[in-house]
Amino acid sequence: MDVAAERIDRLEELARAATIDGDDERAKYYVQLARRIAERNRLEFPRSFERFTCDRCDAYLRPGDNARVRLQNGHVVISCDCGAHARYPYDE
Amino acid sequence: MPVRKAISTANKQLMTLTPETLPRHELNGLPVRVVESTDASRVGLEGRVVIETTNTLSVEIREGGDTRVVTVPKSGSVFEFAITDDAADAAKASGTTSKLADTQPDSSTADESDRAGDDIASCRGDGPTDHRHAAGENVAYVTVDGSRLLSRPARRTETNGDSPWQ
Ligand SMILES: [Zn+2]
Numbered sequence: 001m002d003v004a005a006e007r008i009d010r011l012e013e014l015a016r017a018a019t020i021d022g023d024d025e026r027a028k029y030y031v032q033l034a035r036r037i038a039e040r041n042r043l044e045f046p047r048s049f050e051r052f053t054c055d056r057c058d059a060y061l062r063p064g065d066n067a068r069v070r071l072q073n074g075h076v077v078i079s080c081d082c083g084a085h086a087r088y089p090y091d092e
Numbered sequence: 093m094p095v096r097k098a099i100s101t102a103n104k105q106l107m108t109l110t111p112e113t114l115p116r117h118e119l120n121g122l123p124v125r126v127v128e129s130t131d132a133s134r135v136g137l138e139g140r141v142v143i144e145t146t147n148t149l150s151v152e153i154r155e156g157g158d159t160r161v162v163t164v165p166k167s168g169s170v171f172e173f174a175i176t177d178d179a180a181d182a183a184k185a186s187g188t189t190s191k192l193a194d195t196q197p198d199s200s201t202a203d204e205s206d207r208a209g210d211d212i213a214s215c216r217g218d219g220p221t222d223h224r225h226a227a228g229e230n231v232a233y234v235t236v237d238g239s240r241l242l243s244r245p246a247r248r249t250e251t252n253g254d255s256p257w258q
Contacts, residue, residue, distance in 0.1 A: 002108065003108050003109075003113050003116050003117050003249050004249045006108050006109065006117070006118070007117060007118040007249060010118045010120070010121060011118060011120065013121075014120055014121050026142065026143070029143060030120065033120075033245055033246060036245075036246035037246050037249065040246055040247065040249075040250065041249065041250070
């Protein structure tokens with residue numbers, strides 16, 4: 001694993017920790033930095049990071065804390081406190 | 093469509109944060125100490141990097157129950173980072189960034205054991221100065237001149253190294 005990919009992994013942990021601490025601004029900074037590293041190095045976000053960040057406001061999402069997760073026929077809807085929704089399918 | 097490199101989880105055990113790669117690696121979250129600074133009041137500051145900008149590192153310092161964040165310019169400062177084999181795992185386990193400061197080893201009590209010699213030999217000469225104290229917990233202390241870190245945080249990974257995009 002190269003340095004860029006590992007930086008993204010570490011930033012995911014830092015963003016999660018900052019959100020648990022209630023420091024949402026700092027969490028957004030970590031998410032934005034991770035996104036920038038990913039695009040500059042042409043890396044995909046790990047799926048766990050992709051799914052638990054908000055595309056609109058870059059918040060790190062923790063279900064029950066700053067995100068709602070609901071199931072609707074065949075897909076998951078995850079809603080950020082900022083009002084953005086993301087949908088993805090699931091298999092039964 | 094660009095070629096996409098999938099991030100492999102199989103290789104997760106391979107730790108790429110080493111004294112040689114540290115100037116290109118993520119600094120946020122690392123325990124750090126300011127060992128030299130043009131501003132004498134900053135010397136000895138010890139904490140965890142929480143924010144990096146092009147020209148500064150912000151260090152969160154715990155004093156008693158309180159934390160404060162001090163912004164230190166990269167140029168004119170020399171930093172000593174502590175890296176452990178399982179730095180990432182420690183972050184996972186403890187959950188919060190502020191608790192991480194507790195796990196920071198006390199550099200003043202780290203003994204310089206003979207095992208350090210093997211590790212230094214494997215380092216490139218042009219890398220950062222590397223003081224490895226094999227203190228039983230696999231902690232490596234890496235001293236880096238702040239001027240080597242002057243870069244946009246997201247670009248540091250490419251600028252010093254083996255990027256194909258130069
Ligand atoms: Zn949002």
